[in-house]
Amino acid sequence: ILYFECEKRSSTETLLFLCRRRYPTVEARAEAFNGSTHVAVPSDSDFLKAMLFELRLTDDQSFVEHRDTCTRIDHSSVRSVRVEGGDLWPVVAFQKSGLIYACLPLVEEALEPRPSLLTIPGLSQGLALLFGILDYISPSRKNEAELSAKAGQLRTLIIQACPLGTPLNTNISSLSSSFDDIQVVPTDVKQPAWRSNTYKGKPQVNVCITEKVKCMQYDKRDVVDMWQVYGAVNCKNEYGFLQVPVPPILGCYQLTEEGSQLKITVNLKLHESIKNSFEYCEARIPFFNRGPIAHLEYKVSYGQLDLSREKSLLVWVIGQKFPKSSEVSLTGTVTFGDIGEEHPTNYVCTGNTAYVKMYFRIPDFTLTGCYVDQHSVQIFTPGKPKITACELLKMTVILLKHNDDLRYTLDVNY
Numbered sequence: 001i002l003y004f005e006c007e008k009r010s011s012t013e014t015l016l017f018l019c020r021r022r023y024p025t026v027e028a029r030a031e032a033f034n035g036s037t038h039v040a041v042p043s044d045s046d047f048l049k050a051m052l053f054e055l056r057l058t059d060d061q062s063f064v065e066h067r068d069t070c071t072r073i074d075h076s077s078v079r080s081v082r083v084e085g086g087d088l089w090p091v092v093a094f095q096k097s098g099l100i101y102a103c104l105p106l107v108e109e110a111l112e113p114r115p116s117l118l119t120i121p122g123l124s125q126g127l128a129l130l131f132g133i134l135d136y137i138s139p140s141r142k143n144e145a146e147l148s149a150k151a152g153q154l155r156t157l158i159i160q161a162c163p164l165g166t167p168l169n170t171n172i173s174s175l176s177s178s179f180d181d182i183q184v185v186p187t188d189v190k191q192p193a194w195r196s197n198t199y200k201g202k203p204q205v206n207v208c209i210t211e212k213v214k215c216m217q218y219d220k221r222d223v224v225d226m227w228q229v230y231g232a233v234n235c236k237n238e239y240g241f242l243q244v245p246v247p248p249i250l251g252c253y254q255l256t257e258e259g260s261q262l263k264i265t266v267n268l269k270l271h272e273s274i275k276n277s278f279e280y281c282e283a284r285i286p287f288f289n290r291g292p293i294a295h296l297e298y299k300v301s302y303g304q305l306d307l308s309r310e311k312s313l314l315v316w317v318i319g320q321k322f323p324k325s326s327e328v329s330l331t332g333t334v335t336f337g338d339i340g341e342e343h344p345t346n347y348v349c350t351g352n353t354a355y356v357k358m359y360f361r362i363p364d365f366t367l368t369g370c371y372v373d374q375h376s377v378q379i380f381t382p383g384k385p386k387i388t389a390c391e392l393l394k395m396t397v398i399l400l401k402h403n404d405d406l407r408y409t410l411d412v413n414y
Contacts, residue, residue, distance in 0.1 A: 018151040020044060021158055023165035026106050037112055039086035041104065046083065051093060051102060054081045078117060092126045097138065098309065101130040128170040129162060136172040174208060207372045208390045215247045229367050248274045248367065253356045266330040266356055270322040278320045281360035285314040288346035291339040298332030312344055362393040
């Protein structure tokens with residue numbers, strides 16, 4: 001069962017499902033494993049209420065022993081959700097950028113006594129699928145129209161990624177290119193259970209190389225910048241970490257505090273060897289341990305700057321190209337209101353310690369020069385399928401600004 005919800009910040013009561021999918025065959029298998037002790041999954045609305053209660057996202061913040069006792073302190077994403085028939089376990093649920101991602105994996109054995117999490121393959125599969133959805137959705141969070149469009153596509157993409165309850169492909173973004181070829185199966189056509197959709201057209205084979213770069217830049221003479229590149233082809237053959245001569249984008253982040261205001265400066269430069277054609281490119285500037293942004297004055301040399309709905313994050317949308325100079329800059333002054341419990345906190349990012357996190361994606365390009373030779377791909381099958389090859393570079397860059405008396409590497413989830 002897969003749930004994907006959106007929270008409207010105006011009220012915790014106005015929540016809706018962006019996408020959800022249940023698998024009756026999986027629920028039947030769960031009942032077979034547990035017999036009389038099986039806890040049935042309730043209706044969508046009842047499950048949502050129970051999960052929000054478990055995540056402490058309801059208006060009622062009173063102490064509840066089975067949820068709030070010290071013995072329940074757990075920093076993992078695996079939870080037990082109490083419903084009318086008992087406790088649903090293991091529910092994988094986490095929040096990211098105002099969205100809730102959740103699924104209930106199948107445990108292929110009896111739940112009493114509860115097995116070790118390490119022995120449940122469905123947990124890693126469920127997390128991988130949710131992270132694939134997160135990667136597909138996150139670039140569109142700045143635009144409600146784009147988010148709605150992607151949510152509509154997601155329903156069909158999940159049919160491909162997880163047709164019968166077992167994830168076959170957790171890289172949801174890789175499926176979006178073939179969205180136009182996906183067709184809902186007519187009810188009057190006999191379709192085998194293992195085939196989730198029909199395809200009309202010439203047979204074809206898609207081969208894709210994806211590279212991802214992790215980079216952290218400190219702008220300090222005595223602290224060495226770090227960057228790595230790794231990747232995979234869509235047949236799941238992975239290649240390991242490689243060192244490249246320079247990061248694709250070099251940057252500098254400066255932050256100074258003057259009274260109740262923060263002055264920020266961000267400078268970015270695209271390396272001359274990098275293809276200047278992005279699917280998207282943006283820099284995200286979070287502010288922790290402070291109230292909402294009450295006043296903002298800024299100047300960007302290129303692109304546009306957006307303020308998130310929770311008013312604790314600036315999103316600098318650079319777009320699909322850098323200017324001819326290959327350099328862009330952002331300067332601004334930020335004033336904050338009173339801090340509340342709903343605003344993000346971080347025990348590391350205090351004072352002038354902060355970071356800028358960049359996201360971008362370049363199609364048909366790799367740093368290492370890896371590519372797919374379409375003429376060297378051999379297919380042993382009747383007919384002559386069309387072979388399509390692509391290369392893809394994805395990157396997350398961390399530009400770190402920290403106090404002079406600190407020496408550490410900031411651990412940020414990529």
